[in-house]
Amino acid sequence: MFSNRQSREILIRDTKQFKDKIIFWGAKSDTFVAFDTNNYNDKYGRFDFIAFEGVNSHVNCSEDKAAFSNLRDFSNKAKDWLIGYFSYDLKNDIENLDSNNYDNLNFYSLYFFQPKKIFILKGKILNCIYIDRYFYQLDKDIEDIHQTKIINYIIPKINLNKRISKKEYIDIFNHIKYNINRGNIFEINFCMEFFAEDINIQSPEQVFNQLNKLSRMPMSAFCKFWDKYVLCLSPERYLSRDGGKIVSQPIKGTAKAMSSKFKNKKIVDMLKNDPKEIKENIMTVDMVRNDLSKMANNFSVRVEELCKVYSYNQINQIVSTVSSEVDKNINSIDMIKSTFPMASMTGVPKNRAMQIIEKYEKTKRGLYSGALGYFTPSGDFDFNVVIRTILYNKLNNYLSYSVGSAITDLSSAEKEYDECILKAKLINEFFSGK
Secondary structure, eight states: OOOOEEEEEEEOSOHHHHHHHHHHHHTTSSEEEEEEOTTOOOTTOOOSEEEEEEEEEEEEESSSTTHHHHHHHHHHHHOSOEEEEEOGGGGGGTSSOOOOSBOSSOOOSEEEEEEEEEEEEETTEEEEEEEGGGGGGHHHHHHHHHHOOOOOOOOOOOOOEESSOHHHHHHHHHHHHHHHHTTSOSEEEEEEEEEESSOOOSOHHHHHHHHHHHHOOTEEEEEEETTEEEEEEEOOEEEEEETTEEEEEOEEEEEEOOSSHHHHHHHHHHHHTOHHHHHHHHHHHHHHHHHHHTTSOTTOOEEEEEEEEEEOSSEEEEEEEEEEEOOTTSOHHHHHHHHOSOGGGSEESHHHHHHHHHHHOSBOOTTTTSEEEEEOTTSOEEEEEOOSEEEEETTTTEEEEEEEEEEOTTOOHHHHHHHHHHHHHHHHHHHHTO
């Protein structure tokens, strides 16, 4: 399974066009993954764009149990780049929990592959890293990418259905608030699904391309796993490792972004002074600190940035940055298992919150609110939080888009519901043609 690699650097003059073309080129393969930072100024970022094509070897798990140990065994044999995802339901591999809600997407619980070909873009330099026996294909691949035509297919008009009505949402909200008032939980991230059935999207890569240009999020990703697609417009980093440093950047606190700088500044000022939104973020930060401390060196966990508002194209978010130092011998997969699922998508305390999530949510989360990313051969990694993401099963023509918000003792049902609708606005308007 271990494979030597060769690399070559290539000058790319028009990087914007190249990124578009490589996604359309890669979408012709059975398996292709690309991450786009959208040139976001990220001190923890390592590239502008990275893509992985072709499967040399892979591991998948349909069951939630023993998934982490299977991945660890696979990683030890491969000793190479691994790209893939952890679904939210791997919580069942960590705690005594179950996932029995409705699922029409049917993604694996875990999937990682060793890619044949890697393309890393920094500035105008593209580093192409191929497994030895495929290196002879490099020149032809680059030529094919440059020659790829971006065809604008007609995107079908889709009316997304709400899995939970507003009345049902308010009823569930009241049950959750009861649990908060009783002290069973202090905060919870409750999610609901928007979905469409019998949908034939001819070119998911085109949908991603257009939405990515509208949202321009720093942790965006396009993935094709055979007949399953992930069109991810995430702003949130779950966890990254660079040598001995671990970083998590939880997001809690949301408000609409305004096109006018003056109007948006007023929104930002309101958001960063909103007691409810700040409380959500701080509670999540405390849980992240606790998660990181499980494997951190003594006294190394620290909050580098607390409750800073970041403005994106469509939305303002409160982001915090928490870091820790770990021993170089700590296994990266164990590090992820010790913090998974991420604090921002569960609640406080985490185990009890996940039990309540399973009780009141109507659909199995699957890949939504899981993590998508990569491991390097040295064990470094970077994973996002799978939010603001379209999941599409082309085999059964099922499309899903889930949203959620954090509920605390300061929350109101109307505002939380409105926040969910705001997070779904871009996708709803895109498919409705507004």
